[in-house]
Amino acid sequence: MAAQGDNRPIGVFDSGIGGLTVARSIATSLPHESIYYVGDTKRCPYGVRSESEVRSFVLQAGRWLAAHDIKIMIIACNTATAAGLKIAQQMLPVPVIGVIAPGARAAINSTRTRKVGVLATPLTVRTGAYTRAIRDLDAGVSVYGCPAPSFVEIVENELATGAHLQERWLQDGDVFDTPENREEVARTLGPILEPGIGIDTVVLGCTHFPLLVNPIRHALGEGVRVVSSAEETTRELTDILVRREQLAEDDVVPEHRFATTSDNIAEFAAAGSFIFGQPLKSIEHISLDELDRY
Amino acid sequence: MAAQGDNRPIGVFDSGIGGLTVARSIATSLPHESIYYVGDTKRCPYGVRSESEVRSFVLQAGRWLAAHDIKIMIIACNTATAAGLKIAQQMLPVPVIGVIAPGARAAINSTRTRKVGVLATPLTVRTGAYTRAIRDLDAGVSVYGCPAPSFVEIVENELATGAHLQERWLQDGDVFDTPENREEVARTLGPILEPGIGIDTVVLGCTHFPLLVNPIRHALGEGVRVVSSAEETTRELTDILVRREQLAEDDVVPEHRFATTSDNIAEFAAAGSFIFGQPLKSIEHISLDELDRY
Structure with a gap:
């Protein structure tokens, strides 16, 4: 070498x-x-x-x-x-x-309110892997898990359409930013966006979720940063x-x-x-x- | 704000x-x-x-x-x-x-041999704080603690000379890179530099030690990277x-x-x-x- x-x-x-x-x-x-x-x-x-x-x-x-x-x-x-x-x-x-430690560290370094949401599959939320990774590095950050049971399926179903997609990505359009997906994403994120919680940073804790980043950003609004574990x-x-x-x-x-x-x-x-x-x-x-x- | x-x-x-x-x-x-x-x-x-x-x-x-x-x-x-x-x-x-997590992460990210030395006060080595921080992030990295009982005293004694120092730092000379200090630093580092160990990265796990960085670099030689927790x-x-x-x-x-x-x-x-x-x-x-x- x-x-x-x-x-x-x-x-x-x-x-x-x-x-x-x-x-x-x-x-x-x-x-x-x-x-x-x-x-x-x-x-x-x-x-x-x-x-x-x-x-x-x-x-x-x-x-x-x-x-x-x-x-x-x-x-x-x-x-x-x-x-x-x-x-x-x-x-x-x-x-x-x-992918967990880099996302956890970025979330800590991004939050001002010291309240972070973790958007992930129900299993990942349940294992508490992000919560542990975040609190090991900063015991002063509160972590709010947000299980998203439908997101992987939304992505996989759209991807299964195959040839259709090939055309769409050539046009560089976001096939996932549809009114139906925006609605489902907003419904999923609702609980962690309740007034009084004060989350200002959300980690995408599933590698499928960057594909839904536009509906996610739309639901979160401008005041909340999105941390992609992939990036x-x-x-x-x-x-x-x-x-x-x-x-x-x-x-x-x-x-x-x-x-x-x-x-x-x-x-x-x-x-x-x-x-x-x-x-x-x-x-x-x-x-x-x-x-x-x- | x-x-x-x-x-x-x-x-x-x-x-x-x-x-x-x-x-x-x-x-x-x-x-x-x-x-x-x-x-x-x-x-x-x-x-x-x-x-x-x-x-x-x-x-x-x-x-x-x-x-x-x-x-x-x-x-x-x-x-x-x-x-x-x-x-x-x-x-x-x-x-x-x-100062521990940033130094630990940098050491992991720097080592190719996956063997890291931690140069610190005997107490810090004994607490195992760096070993834990390193192995929590990368369970494949071996950590070799190197207690340095004399380094803080070397620095503090030199600093106690006061006016003398003021002159010296104006000349930007390294008052700590003396033959005696090189010898003492080399003696301290000896055990982790034994052939066969294969450390390629050493963390300075005490905030006094960046002042001794030149004698430390001299003892370690060119093949070993120095990670400063301060930086x-x-x-x-x-x-x-x-x-x-x-x-x-x-x-x-x-x-x-x-x-x-x-x-x-x-x-x-x-x-x-x-x-x-x-x-x-x-x-x-x-x-x-x-x-x-x-």
Whole structure:
């Protein structure tokens, strides 16, 4: 490994396609970095799995990525971070970061009222992972969990329309900013926006939610900041690569590769290209049998 | 409070004068920010106090600073951060940050070998505060504590020479980079530099130690990065003020004020000016009776 300039890819792991919001943020902010993305779509969603199952999936994907010579692994999934980050850091031969700590720190650093909302799936809210991460760093910040049971489904249903989406994203329109979605998002956020609570910062604690950022901003109004764990994880990654002198060289044209356990590569490609913001040129299938060997 | 531009001072608290390395770093990086510094020199060192005593000292100073209209409080002392950060965050009406989390995070983000040394007073090493902070964020990083029993005394003895120092700092020489200090620093660092350990990053876990940075760098050699908690705390503070839109306005000439419980203002002024890198123009005495009222 050279002292300066490390052109090995960044490994990004998610239970499915939501983590592509993190991959997109990385590709945008660090245009010379190559990404190797693994989406365990076949076993998605992880929310219904046991903690020990999720842990073993994270380790399998991590070992697979490490065997493909990545320089760092990002667990781009809140459920997988909550369950598997610590063991992945202990067991894997590569450094590993998750999406929770960067989002938590950014929320603390953003709030003036010292009241933060965490918008996440009901499971993530229930595990209290963000609350712990925030209060470990600042015991003076109050955390208000806001479970959003319908958001992942809203996103996934829209993404399932496939070809329709491809056209829409070429026009750069926001397919998610519809009156129906605005209404549903406003209804979901209602409880934490009650007068008297005083939240001024909301963390998007699910990698799907940046796709709903416009309806979310609309519901929150101008006085409330939105912290995206995807963007904050990219900032943390950038700080790490700069400090370790491991940024890719300036003249590198990055190569992004995508691997999925899904049997339907076309579906992964359509939804994935939409989220990633550019066509997924190189997609491969990984069988669960192959992952089981790791 | 205006939406943009908050010219209130930053409160900086230390048990004595060591925290002036943090204040200096803030004054250098954020040239429009005013600082209100409290050094509890009369009750220094905190290392020999009980945890509950230190906690109550932190709260007293914090309430005093909050009553003087600061916008944020920095606990610029490792002992006081370890013992009092959490309760200060919970009890004080202003936001509070310490020096340990920023240094821990920077060390994690800097290490490639995933082995970090923590150079601190024997007490700070013994409390394991850095080890916990580092391993909470990255369970894959090994932490090697390096107690330095003589460093604070080396610094304080040199600072006690007073007038001599004033001349020396005007010449911008490093009064601490002497052959004797190089030898003592190398002896102290010896155990964590044994071949086979593989540390590539060392955190300065005491606010006095940035004054010894040249002998420390000399002993560590080129392959080992030095992380200064003072500088990293300033980076964290900057991120906070930017995100909260609480930076002072660009046209503000900052006013730095210093308060000490020491009965010897002249001594505080001499040593303090040296560490702060410019004359302490406004120094006031706070009696312990006054602090006791907070």
